[in-house]
Amino acid sequence: MSRDYHSATIGAILTMLSLSFHRQTFRALLLTAGLFLFASPTSAQTSPHPGASPATDPTQNSSSKDDKDVNFGSPENEMRAKMEIKEDKKKYDEHLARAREVSQLALQLSDSYEKRQSFVGEDAKRMERMEKLTKKIRNDAGGSEADMDADIKDIPADMKSLVKRVGELADELQNLVEKTPRHVVSAAVIGQANRLLGLVQHLREVSR
Numbered sequence: 001m002s003r004d005y006h007s008a009t010i011g012a013i014l015t016m017l018s019l020s021f022h023r024q025t026f027r028a029l030l031l032t033a034g035l036f037l038f039a040s041p042t043s044a045q046t047s048p049h050p051g052a053s054p055a056t057d058p059t060q061n062s063s064s065k066d067d068k069d070v071n072f073g074s075p076e077n078e079m080r081a082k083m084e085i086k087e088d089k090k091k092y093d094e095h096l097a098r099a100r101e102v103s104q105l106a107l108q109l110s111d112s113y114e115k116r117q118s119f120v121g122e123d124a125k126r127m128e129r130m131e132k133l134t135k136k137i138r139n140d141a142g143g144s145e146a147d148m149d150a151d152i153k154d155i156p157a158d159m160k161s162l163v164k165r166v167g168e169l170a171d172e173l174q175n176l177v178e179k180t181p182r183h184v185v186s187a188a189v190i191g192q193a194n195r196l197l198g199l200v201q202h203l204r205e206v207s208r
Contacts, residue, residue, distance in 0.1 A: 106170035138193035142185030
């Protein structure tokens with residue numbers, strides 16, 4: 001009977017141990033399954049979708065937009081630049097043409113005086129035109145009325161010498177204008193134009 005009692009006791013202990021082991025194993029399985037179920041949605045949210053496009057950098061988009069807004073090489077800007085160059089060349093050509101016309105008017109004035117030893121109505125118009133063109137040449141070269149001397153110097157005493165001197169100054173002015181590049185403030189052109197202006201204005205006064 002003692003042996004049967006011990007056998008029954010040992011069997012009961014083994015049964016309890018087996019049940020305890022199964023409970024712990026079951027709990028471990030439940031915990032593992034719970035962790036797996038919790039991790040799966042998180043992984044699905046963080047992992048990129050196979051067909052999804054990569055995220056774009058907002059700073060790159062902003063930079064690209066700015067580059068498009070500037071349009072340095074756009075056809076409109078190129079056309080505008082060409083028009084500005086064309087307009088600039090046109091103004092320079094007109095500047096040269098004025099200097100040549102002044103020289104031509106001075107020559108016509110000299111020829112007219114040589115023939116008649118006096119001036120006619122057409123000569124007065126030439127003098128007026130010369131004065132207007134010479135002022136424009138001076139101003140385009142960067143000068144103004146303030147650059148003119150109060151007193152005119154080296155004025156020839158006789159009319160023939162005065163007319164000749166006007167022609168010489170007009171030729172010299174043309175040469176200076178033709179040698180001066182665009183966009184250059186030329187003190188030589190300004191000074192020469194003012195000297196010619198002084199003589200032309202004096203000639204207009206004494207020829208009336």
